[in-house]
Amino acid sequence: MGCCIVRNLTLTLLLSLATLASGHCRGFEDSLAQRVRACTACHGEQGRAGPDGYYPRLAGKPAGYLYNQLQNFRSQRRHYALMEGLIEPLSDAYLVDIAQHFAALDLPYAEPLPSTASASVLARGEALATRGDPGQGIPACRQCHGTALTGVLPSTPGLLGLPRDYLTAQLGGWKTGQRRSQTPDCMAQIARRLANTDVNAVTAWLSAQRVPQPAHPARTRPPLPPGASAIQCGSAPLGDSAAVTTKTVPAASASVLPAGAPIVARGAYLARIGNCALCHTAPGGDSYGGGRSIATPFGAVVSSNITPDDNFGIGLWSSQDFWNALHHGVSRDGRWLNPAFPYTSFTHITRADSDALYAYLRSVTRSNHAPGIHHLRWPYGTQWALGVWRTLFFRAADAPPDGLAPDADPLQRGAYLVEGLGHCRECHAARNALGGRRQDGAALGSTLAGSPWYAPSLHDPAQGSVAQWPLRDITALLTRGVSAQASVSGPMAEVVLHGTQYLSDDDALAMARYLQSLPRASSAPPTPAAPDADAMAAWSAQGKELYEHHCADCHGSTGQGEPGAYPALARNRAVTLANSNNLVLTVLYGGFAPATTSHPRPFGMPPFVLQLSEREVAQVLSYIRSAWGNAAPPVSEFDVDRVRSLRSR
Ligand code: HEC
Ligand code: HEC
Numbered sequence: 275m276g277c278c279i280v281r282n283l284t285l286t287l288l289l290s291l292a293t294l295a296s297g298h299c300r301g302f303e304d305s306l307a308q309r310v311r312a313c314t315a316c317h318g319e320q321g322r323a324g325p326d327g328y329y330p331r332l333a334g335k336p337a338g339y340l341y342n343q344l345q346n347f348r349s350q351r352r353h354y355a356l357m358e359g360l361i362e363p364l365s366d367a368y369l370v371d372i373a374q375h376f377a378a379l380d381l382p383y384a385e386p387l388p389s390t391a392s393a394s395v396l397a398r399g400e401a402l403a404t405r406g407d408p409g410q411g412i413p414a415c416r417q418c419h420g421t422a423l424t425g426v427l428p429s430t431p432g433l434l435g436l437p438r439d440y441l442t443a444q445l446g447g448w449k450t451g452q453r454r455s456q457t458p459d460c461m462a463q464i465a466r467r468l469a470n471t472d473v474n475a476v477t478a479w480l481s482a483q484r485v486p487q488p489a490h491p492a493r494t495r496p497p498l499p500p501g502a503s504a505i506q507c508g509s510a511p512l513g514d515s516a517a518v519t520t521k522t523v524p525a526a527s528a529s530v531l532p533a534g535a536p537i538v539a540r541g542a543y544l545a546r547i548g549n550c551a552l553c554h555t556a557p558g559g560d561s562y563g564g565g566r567s568i569a570t571p572f573g574a575v576v577s578s579n580i581t582p583d584d585n586f587g588i589g590l591w592s593s594q595d596f597w598n599a600l601h602h603g604v605s606r607d608g609r610w611l612n613p614a615f616p617y618t619s620f621t622h623i624t625r626a627d628s629d630a631l632y633a634y635l636r637s638v639t640r641s642n643h644a645p646g647i648h649h650l651r652w653p654y655g656t657q658w659a660l661g662v663w664r665t666l667f668f669r670a671a672d673a674p675p676d677g678l679a680p681d682a683d684p685l686q687r688g689a690y691l692v693e694g695l696g697h698c699r700e701c702h703a704a705r706n707a708l709g710g711r712r713q714d715g716a717a718l719g720s721t722l723a724g725s726p727w728y729a730p731s732l733h734d735p736a737q738g739s740v741a742q743w744p745l746r747d748i749t750a751l752l753t754r755g756v757s758a759q760a761s762v763s764g765p766m767a768e769v770v771l772h773g774t775q776y777l778s779d780d781d782a783l784a785m786a787r788y789l790q791s792l793p794r795a796s797s798a799p800p801t802p803a804a805p806d807a808d809a810m811a812a813w814s815a816q817g818k819e820l821y822e823h824h825c826a827d828c829h830g831s832t833g834q835g836e837p838g839a840y841p842a843l844a845r846n847r848a849v850t851l852a853n854s855n856n857l858v859l860t861v862l863y864g865g866f867a868p869a870t871t872s873h874p875r876p877f878g879m880p881p882f883v884l885q886l887s888e889r890e891v892a893q894v895l896s897y898i899r900s901a902w903g904n905a906a907p908p909v910s911e912f913d914v915d916r917v918r919s920l921r922s923r
């Protein structure tokens with residue numbers, strides 16, 4: 275009861291009351307368990323393992339092991355698209371917390387199913403697990419997984435209590451290269467030495483063993499048998515989370531910067547705001563080593579290696595060559611660059627800032643890898659097609675004044691950051707069929723190239739305009755990823771995670787002022803074809819039922835949300851936005867707000883793609899778009915299908 279009154283108070287009051295009235299509705303408890311409910315949706319209540327054995331148990335596994343796996347998914351050594359997407363906006367520090375949370379759960383294991391394997395198969399399995407097969411170069415599993423096979427701290431998992439299908443799938447994955455671990459990848463070596471009959475035997479025996487109580491991982495491995503040589507296993511540094519708060523961007527720490535080089539430090543800052551590392555670092559690849567594939571409507575463009583390597587990077591480039599790339603979109607060899615490199619915005623960068631970026635990039639670690647080649651459909655990759663494109667849509671900016679130092683007039687500085695280095699319009703401006711920016715479309719947002727995410731117009735109050743927001747909410751959105759008005763998700767979460775969270779206070783304020791000052795433009799409200807009233811009522815009634823079953827627990831029975839944790843859906847413009855792509859993506863694939871320094875442990879929304887049909891997603895979205903004072907047109911099954919197929923292309 276009381277909490278419903280609390281909700282209507284202003285945020286400041288609420289914050290001060292929060293300590294007094296520490297109880298929330300519905301027994302909401304602000305805990306890590308609550309924050310990771312998006313994970314337990316698949317991994318089972320408290321990470322105990324899902325009902326069908328397909329989703330691995332997380333509870334009680336060594337934290338170092340769990341963290342290594344999260345890094346493996348992130349670096350594409352292991353694959354599961356739904357998880358890769360979910361952990362994308364999370365910092366390494368948060369992943370460590372999550373790993374430790376699940377590792378600390380001490381939950382009983384189920385009794386093993388009786389084995390159907392023959393006695394000789396089980397005997398072979400037991401031999402492999404406890405003694406190995408020195409003739410085949412196979413060490414005992416126990417050697418690393420612990421005498422009781424319950425794992426060894428910090429990063430070797432136990433092998434008991436896991437379903438046989440899961441064990442078989444993992445060993446098969448290592449054999450075929452589908453699953454990889456940090457190098458040296460000891461399990462890949464071992465799995466390749468196991469014959470298929472051995473995999474069969476060892477998994478049959480392991481899955482038939484009762485898990486001893488307590489099942490804690492051991493502290494040390496058993497001693498090596500005489501004459502055996504140890505196989506080394508790789509691992510990510512778990513204790514080092516402070517040094518690795520973001521995933522790909524190298525910290526601009528003192529160790530990277532030569533002493534007495536303020537220009538390098540400034541370049542490092544600018545590189546963050548321009549998000550250079552995000553595009554120029556492949557998953558699991560070297561920072562700034564290029565090779566990241568960027569989807570465009572015309573095919574995939576691969577980013578360049580911009581480390582100071584002479585052969586593959588920009589080691590031989592002068593600061594003038596570098597300026598030519600940013601300002602004119604021309605490479606050192608005179609080649610016109612593809613506008614997936616956002617030089618249509620970067621052309622506004624000043625020469626002084628270009629030189630600082632250049633100085634910084636010369637200080638990063640060299641990567642001696644070729645980035646790979648573009649896969650563009652003919653004729654889009656040709657120089658003449660780029661020439662035509664440039665004639666139509668690109669004009670290098672007039673030499674921008676160098677006076678746009680951080681102490682410039684805030685509005686001008688804000689314009690410089692938003693239109694230039696921050697390249698916000700590369701996503702937020704409407705485009706024509708050839709990928710050029712439309713000049714007439716201030717009120718039109720844009721569906722991103724190569725993904726169904728919709729970037730709302732920054733001019734339209736019904737979309738992404740922040741003209742009505744207090745400045746502190748705008749700066750909070752840019753630097754924390756969450757504000758009293760909204761939170762960011764999808765590609766915008768990446769912009770905040772790798773870029774704008776690092777804005778200095780002055781620059782954040784300058785950007786906010788400029789965004790607030792953008793002229794208003796409104797698109798005509800969509801006029802839906804008047805739907806059949808009876809059909810709509812039935813559709814919406816089903817939507818309501820689905821909402822109460824799957825969503826109300828977090829978002830509240832009247833869409834009121836849970837302040838600071840779950841966004842309100844009532845009177846939320848992200849819910850009523852005419853383009854429903856982002857809603858469909860959120861419900862199908864879930865997501866977290868970015869884990870930023872000032873908002874380090876965001877709450878998660880679970881993916882529903884495995885639970886709800888396309889029809890049900892359309893129904894529940896139509897319901898939330900029309901309930902509690904929201905009044906937006908319904909979402910059709912076709913809309914859901916279109917977004918889903920665009921995303922999985
Ligand atoms: C849509 C279902 C789904 C969701 C949601 C999900 N996972 Fe997973 N997770 C899986 C599946 C399936 C695997 C096994 C993939 C494989 O076989 O490689 C897995 C594997 C893992 C592993 C490796 C386990 C092991 O023993 O090797 C970890 C760790 C993990 N998930 C953590 C998380 C965390 C943390 C979250 C929340 C941020 C999460 N998962 C959300 C389905 C999911
Ligand atoms: C040299 C040490 C070593 C030996 C010997 C070894 N393992 Fe492993 N095993 C590991 C490590 C380390 C991991 C964690 C890999 C990772 O981080 O991805 C692992 C992981 C696994 C996993 C994945 C568990 C999960 O929850 O996903 C399976 C299955 C496995 N090992 C089976 C075996 C079997 C069967 C044997 C014996 C034939 C064996 N291992 C012998 C070190 C070893």
Ligand code: HEC
Nearest residue numbers: 548549550553575576577578599605611612614615616631
């Ligand atoms: C949205 C993705 C994206 C962002 C952000 C981005 N780049 Fe790039 N960049 C690319 C792509 C793609 C190419 C390759 C274009 C081509 O080969 O035609 C490229 C090419 C370049 C080149 C030319 C390299 C060569 O060999 O010709 C330079 C220099 C460069 N980027 C620097 C930067 C800097 C500095 C930043 C940050 C201020 C940055 N980029 C941000 C995508 C990006």
Ligand code: HEC
Nearest residue numbers: 696697698701727728729730738760761762763765766769
């Ligand atoms: C890679 C594409 C991309 C870039 C670059 C980008 N945005 Fe976004 N932005 C999006 C998408 C997609 C959304 C919608 C999802 C959301 O609301 O978080 C969005 C949402 C927003 C919103 C609305 C938030 C809300 O919920 O009301 C604002 C404001 C915004 N962006 C500002 C910016 C600014 C400022 C920049 C430049 C620093 C920028 N964006 C750069 C893709 C982008």
Ligand code: HEC
Nearest residue numbers: 311761763824825828840841848860865866867877878879
């Ligand atoms: C475990 C709690 C939880 C459940 C259950 C849940 N959500 Fe969410 N939802 C969240 C969180 C947390 C966010 C914010 C995610 C972010 O910032 O990226 C969110 C975001 C959203 C958004 C985007 C709001 C915005 O302002 O951008 C929509 C729409 C949404 N949820 C709808 C639903 C629907 C529909 C269901 C049921 C099918 C549902 N949610 C179930 C936790 C939940």
